[in-house]
Amino acid sequence: MVLSDSIVFYNTRTRSKEVFRPVNAGEVGIYTCGPTVYGPMHIGNVRSQLSADLLRRFLVSEGFAVTHVINITDVGHLVSDADEGEDKMELAAKRAGETAEEIAGRYIDLWRRDRQAVNCIEPEHNPKATDHIAEQIDLGLKLEEGGYLYRIDDGIYFDISRFPRYTELARLDLEGQSGAGRIDEVQGKRQPADFAIWKFADPDERRLQEWDSPWGRGFPGWHLECSAMSSRYLGDHFDIHTGGIDLATVHHTNEVAQSECAFGVHPWVEYWLHNEFLDFGGEKMSKSKGNVKTLSDLEERGYDPLAFRYFFLQAHYRQQQVFTEESMEAAARGHSRLVALAAEVRQVGGEGDSAAQAPFREQFRAAMADDLNAPKAVAVLWDVLRSKTLSKVDQRDLLLAFDEVLGLDLAHAEPKREQFESDPRIDALLEEREAARGRKDFAEADRIRDALASEGIELIDTPEGPRWRRG
Ligand code: AMP
Ligand code: ZN
DSSP: OOOGGGOEEEETTTTEEEEOOOSSTTEEEEEEOOOBSSSOOBHHHHHHHHHHHHHHHHHHHTTOEEEEEEOBBOSOOBTTSSSOSOBHHHHHHHHHTSOHHHHHHHHHHHHHHHHHHTTOOOOSBOOBGGGGHHHHHHHHHHHHHTTOEEEETTEEEEOGGGOGGGGTTTTOOHHHHHTTTSSOOOTTOSSTTOEEEEEEOOTTSOOSSOBOOTTOSEEEOHHHHHHHHHHHHHOSSEEEEEEEGGGIIIIIHHHHHHHHHHHTOSSSEEEEEEEOOEEBTTBOOOTTTTOOOBHHHHHHTTOOHHHHHHHHHTSOTTSOEEOOHHHHHHHHHHHHHHHHHHHHHHTOOSOOOHHHHHHHHHHHHHHHHBTOOHHHHHHHHHHHHHOSSSOHHHHHHHHHHHHHHHOOOTTTOOOOGGGSOOOHHHHHHHHHHHHHHHTTOHHHHHHHHHHHHHTTEEEEEETTEEEEEEO
């Protein structure tokens, strides 16, 4: 049953929470700006992937037929994010002494591996910009016919003065921003915010990636690919576009300008869902800066990638989330408790009681239907697992149903027993401590805990009783 009337999303386009109404009943098209594949994705980029995956999973659980498109940027994204500097792919390839395809291939594989590791569902379409040059040129030609483009020495540019709604999506104040470095100056541009549709190849320097076009040999501007590929796979008017909040001011603004002018639609995209940043204590982490923290870094330090997914679920996607050692460690502990409880309730067989489950299902759905409130939804999951009234069978049913949306793979995840240690002396002290707690001698229990802590031993409560490991 599709209950779309009661789903609400915060839409960047209107700056308000709106009831979700799909363009075509029962179907949803989602476009997500994907990676620029010249380096590994950092865990901030993973947050962006997870936000889109959560959206997708929730809409599927609501009965929608979802078509999800995530592009791969393997050409055209210049170092400055606007229209200046070298192409990130070209630069990385030259530095590594490899072809752009080799670099792209390697980081596409890594991106797919990371997405699988955090249990993101494969999108229906995962198109590469370099496989859609013809579509991009076609879109450019449509814009040219409409009189939106002009030629300067280094390329073909979109004239934003031809599109009065240019500032709408990101509520831009172009007067205030033009001098503030939002866009780099390129000689000959009519307005600072005008952007390249096609850049000419330098005739004196052969690029690794260049194509013929009606305007001359060169390569497409970065923004063009998302308009061209979304239209190819989702049509000229679709439901939801996602991406990190940083993309709204330039990339998404330019996508809207191109698409609305080329396709003659408004709005081109009904709902814009932007995830906030994962924050690293004030330091902007970026592939181009080289200070990247990846999922592999976390795994090397013993974290399960799904513990990072659990970490992600602790914050609403529209709130900044701060990544610290402590918060990751706390999430990892919560995640392993959850996995242990899941493994336990999975053992039980039999039929559940749908009436007993109903209020929890409603609470969970209400949390998710309110602009994907994952922290609240996770709290409902914990209420289920801590409930004194629900049977284990009901706990099992609810846990597995909720996890279809949360994506923690609780149907299969196994507790990592090896993370706990064993030693006859310490095991005996743990037993003594349990006995002390049993007879309510908390002073003695605390004394044993403190003595162990002074040896660097951490106690962990598990469903099978207390365990320990060296901190
Ligand atoms: P990129 O590969 O740099 O083009 O970025 C891919 C996606 O990750 C985009 O949607 C960005 O907006 C998003 N993104 C980049 N940095 C962060 C961050 N620290 N936190 C959350 N999302 C991010
Ligand atoms: Zn895009």
